[in-house]
Amino acid sequence: MAQIFAYILHSNGELDDSALELLAAAKKIDPDVDVTAIVTGSGIDDVCKKAAESFKTVWKIDSDALSYPNAEVVRKALLNMLPSDCFVLLPQDTFGMDLGPGLSVKMDSAFVGDVVDIEGVEGNTLKTIRQEFSGQVSTHVHCDVSAGAVINVRPGVFQPAEGQAGEVVDKSGEIGDVSAKRKFIEIQEAEVGEVDITKSEVLVSVGRGIEDEENLEMVFELAEAMGADVSCSRPIVDAKWLEKSRQVGTSGMTVKPKVYMALGISGSFQHMGGVKGNPFIVAINKNPKAPIFQVADVGVEADILEFVPELTEKIKEL
Amino acid sequence: MEILVCVKRVPDTAENEIELNAEGNDIERDDLVYSVNEWDNYAVEEAIQMVDKHGGSVTVVTVGDEESEEVLRREMAMGAEKGILLSDDAFEGSDGKGVAAILKAAVEKGSYDLIMTGAQADEGYAQVGGMLAAMLDYPYASLVNSIEVGDGKLKVGREVEGGNIEMNEIELPCVLSIQTGINEPRYVGIRGIRKVASVEIPAMGASDLGIDAGSVGEDAAKVRRIDYFVPEMGEGAEMLEGSTDEIIDKLIELLKSKGGIK
Secondary structure (H helix, E strand, C coil): CCCEEEECCEECCEECCHHHHHHHHHHHHCCCCCCEEEEEECCCHHHHHHHCCCCCEEEEEECHHHCCCCHHHHHHHHHCCCCCCCEEEEECCHHHHHHHHHHHHHHCCEEEEEECEEEEEECCEEEEEEEECCCCEEEEEEEECCCCEEEEECCCCCCCCCCCCCEEEECHHHCCCCCCCEEEEEEECCCCCCCCHHHCCEEEEECHHHCCHHHHHHHHHHHHHHCCEEEECHHHHHCCCCCHHHEECCCCECECCCEEEEECCCCCHHHHCCECCCCEEEEEECCCCCCHHHHCCEEEECCHHHHHHHHHHHHHHC | CEEEEECCEEECCCCCCCCECCCCCCECCCCCCEEECHHHHHHHHHHHHHHHHHCCEEEEEEECCHHHHHHHHHHHHHCCCEEEEECCHHHCCCCHHHHHHHHHHHHHHCCCCEEEEECCCCCCCCCHHHHHHHHHCCCEEEEEEEEEECCCEEEEEEECHHHCEEEEEEECCEEEEECCCCCCCCCCCHHHHHHCCCCCCCEECHHHHCCCHHHCHHHHCCEEEEEEECCCCCCCCEECCCCHHHHHHHHHHHHHHCCCCC
16 A cells, blocks of 8 residues: 655644544545655644654654745655655645645646545545535545545545654655745735624624625625624625625634524535534525535525515514 | 636536436536636636736637537637637546646647636636646646736735735746636626627647647546435434424524524
8 A cells, every 4th residue: 555645734833623634534545554744844843743643654844945835845845755656635725725736747646636535445546525516416536546646635524533643754854956936925914804703703694695786785784683793705705795804714714603694605615614613503595405504503495685684674573 | 928718618506506317427417507617707807907907918728629619709708819629539538637738738839928727617626727837847826816917927816714815926937726806807798709709719639739649538537537426414404494484483583592683
């Protein structure tokens, strides 16, 4: 069986949640494998020690050139030290999407992105499960891994695995030439808007189902009647109907309300990735197959344009 | 600046409910409405705006069958000058690397400073842009939501977690995958489409592109979709039933008990 590597994201000295999820995914490829964690950065001894609590081997790749994980620089460093035909596991987040496809080309191995489950390996075939069309259907995807593979794993779907303690191996000397044509400049922090939805206890969140900017008024009326704040999904911000600071999701804000009411939101994993703290979720959507109904506690199959004004009226009467 | 934008014809999920066919091995395709992949529209709009400001021209390219011509025409109605259809029986069943290899050959037939793709399409791999860049040995940035043109390079913002923006400097030529929201794609009416209805769109096959037919298509694909299925769902939501009044009463009770109404 080929070697399996997991790239570990970290910030402020802590491992990203994806670290132990990748370990779980690796064990589904091969239950007996010793997974090697790859940690890159500058001044990363503490993070490497934490990774070594769960991974048998931790590659420490410490360099000023890697102080920020620029995918091009990381790729060059990895290509200088990874064995051929290995598995590399990455999270399907903004870093993994930047690195994975190109890495698989340079390693001449297969690539499968956004994997939600793994059924195992038979011969040279890795059997994975993916979703298409925003989660409306699932697919079995088989991958020829005879020359290895880069597998991008959807965050939040694998139960974090319990690992075994191991040791840190310093690979910093093997980085080699990492000159890159793309240079990281800085992170621009998100602007704070008029409402800080990350602190809201009750959120009325609106998505594509609202259809028209003018219809947003009914959402604000409902929120006011409930004593809630208004948040939204990505298409509403893309259309410039609401400010970015109201967007819930992995590319927006992470919220932790007690009650989350999703109006006309299909419930993509990118959106639900921003809803934390196990709130009571109410979903109202006219499509009974919308993935939101799988994660909601209570659902109503209805057109929000008709349902919301009636709901608001009744709440006002209370 | 010469810009090539790679686009794809996909089923429009906003217009369609995706269902399995009777055999359960594919989605029901008969009644699907197709359009251009949403992300690609933003890429084409961005390319047009860049050319308006800095000169040059926009070419749109797609890998697909004759029906894919319509999405090229749509993007040309937006303002792309040229369209190229990459079409060959040998291309069918290509995986991401196959598609990227076909596009690479098309890139090398022209002379482009910048290549753009949508950040992802219907299948959600988000892979072709990064693969194409690696094959061309061009630098790459994914999920781009701002572009500023400099001398021989671009300053690009990438949308990263938490609504933050990661600023990068990237040398030309390069490949960028474009995130939605970077601009407001212009509306294309019937009249706009009519204007470009008779513009000739050259089609190129494997031999035109100098591609070994065995290196792309189904036989070369390492990644294969075996089937479609609807997974066994967990319990999911408790669906409220009854008349609208009854549903609203139940919902209000639940919201009250969970602290959802203050």
